[in-house]
Amino acid sequence: MRITYKYRLYPSREQRKAIHFTIERCRLLYNRLLDERIHAYSLDCMNMLPISARITRISCLVIS
Numbered sequence: 001m002r003i004t005y006k007y008r009l010y011p012s013r014e015q016r017k018a019i020h021f022t023i024e025r026c027r028l029l030y031n032r033l034l035d036e037r038i039h040a041y042s043l044d045c046m047n048m049l050p051i052s053a054r055i056t057r058i059s060c061l062v063i064s
Contacts, residue, residue, distance in 0.1 A: 011019060
């Protein structure tokens with residue numbers, strides 16, 4: 001038997017802004033990595049950087 005808990009959050013205005021900012025940055029980073037992967041696949045590029053190295057490199061670009 002699985003038990004599920006549901007929570008309702010009532011963030012303040014500042015917290016909502018911070019949550020929105022974080023989710024937006026994650027979305028941008030994900031889409032950027034996905035685009036890079038699709039592009040590399042279309043070029044049949046098998047010598048790609050490991051995912052952790054790409055995340056570190058790209059997150060610096062997305063955040064700034």
